[in-house]
Amino acid sequence: MAKVEKHQDIFKMSLQELPPEPVEIDDPPEDPYRPKKFLGLPIYAISHRSVIMGLRTIQKYSTIPMVAYFPLHAINTLVIPSISTDSAPDDVLMMIRELLPSFTTKLLVGSSIVHLTCGLILRVWKLWSTSASSFKRRRRRRRSHRKKEVSIHLEDTRERTSQRVIGLTGGLSGYFVGFNKSFNIPPQVLTGYILVPFLAYHLAIMKVIPNSSRIFVDIDFNFVKWIFKHEDWRIRIFGGFIPFSMLIWSGTYHIIAGTCQYLRIKDISKRRKWSNFITFLVGSGIFGIYRLSKIPNSILGSDRYEKIFRRLYML
Numbered sequence: 426m427a428k429v430e431k432h433q434d435i436f437k438m439s440l441q442e443l444p445p446e447p448v449e450i451d452d453p454p455e456d457p458y459r460p461k462k463f464l465g466l467p468i469y470a471i472s473h474r475s476v477i478m479g480l481r482t483i484q485k486y487s488t489i490p491m492v493a494y495f496p497l498h499a500i501n502t503l504v505i506p507s508i509s510t511d512s513a514p515d516d517v518l519m520m521i522r523e524l525l526p527s528f529t530t531k532l533l534v535g536s537s538i539v540h541l542t543c544g545l546i547l548r549v550w551k552l553w554s555t556s557a558s559s560f561k562r563r564r565r566r567r568r569s570h571r572k573k574e575v576s577i578h579l580e581d582t583r584e585r586t587s588q589r590v591i592g593l594t595g596g597l598s599g600y601f602v603g604f605n606k607s608f609n610i611p612p613q614v615l616t617g618y619i620l621v622p623f624l625a626y627h628l629a630i631m632k633v634i635p636n637s638s639r640i641f642v643d644i645d646f647n648f649v650k651w652i653f654k655h656e657d658w659r660i661r662i663f664g665g666f667i668p669f670s671m672l673i674w675s676g677t678y679h680i681i682a683g684t685c686q687y688l689r690i691k692d693i694s695k696r697r698k699w700s701n702f703i704t705f706l707v708g709s710g711i712f713g714i715y716r717l718s719k720i721p722n723s724i725l726g727s728d729r730y731e732k733i734f735r736r737l738y739m740l
Contacts, residue, residue: 473554476550477550480546480550481543487543488540490536492680494525495680497524502514502673502713503706506646506716507713510717518646530632534628612678620672623668623672623675627672629737630734631644640732646717649665650717651727660734664734665714665718669714674707681702682703
């Protein structure tokens with residue numbers, strides 16, 4: 426009986442009367458999978474794969490304006506001059522200018538800058554990630570050398586005919602060589618590097634400098650003919666034949682082969698057909714340059730054209 430009374434006294438002593446105020450409760454533990462917030466907005470972690478996929482997606486869809494414009498420009502500059510050098514190229518050029526909106530040049534330049542920027546970021550990101558994990562790769566190779574050899578062999582077998590490795594058909598002359606030749610730099614990337622400076626030169630002499638307030642001259646095929654017939658060999662060679670030939674080759678390959686890559690055309694026979702089409706366009710463009718260089722010397726607007734190359738310090 427005494428023990429029961431003692432327990433009742435202890436129970437009464439443990440009860441406390443609290444004031445009518447909210448009791449401070451400890452915060453619940455944070456969820457490790459819940460994103461942190463900044464100014465009320467959730468901040469998600471950026472993974473390596475999400476960055477790569479995002480940049481590749483932007484780079485892919487930034488080619489839409491150029492791919493849509495390329496057929497018209499290719500017909501006008503690569504096909505028509507090889508057939509006729511009189512008034513047909515200028516007539517087609519005027520027709521294209523009337524069909525396209527006035528902001529076409531800005532759209533093409535903007536999309537090309539986005540495409541180039543994404544490509545540069547991808548290359549830098551790849552180099553950085555490769556150098557950061559180089560030490561780990563060396564250790565893995567030492568531990569599983571035999572297993573690594575098997576995986577490399579399987580990967581080479583699987584990607585032996587990949588466009589990313591050998592281009593459209595492989596080899597320096599396509600499938601006519603008879604073997605697949607891989608390159609340290611993929612042909613798609615290499616032609617992009619070559620295309621950038623010549624495309625910038627083309628834009629400068631065709632759009633930027635002629636549209637400046639000091640010159641303002643209308644550019645058509647007479648200007649191209651004037652370049653190829655100029656008395657100064659530096660203008661003909663370094664201002665005409667070399668940049669235009671490299672622009673035709675690198676631009677045609679980069680755009681058409683890139684389109685095949687984005688469309689995931691993996692069949693080697695189909696890629697050979699596209700390679701033949703590229704060869705035809707490049708050959709037609711080079712032949713058009715040759716024909717434009719064989720016209721008479723009497724070209725109007727020579728004084729205004731010379732101002733363009735004076736701005737480039739070539740005269």
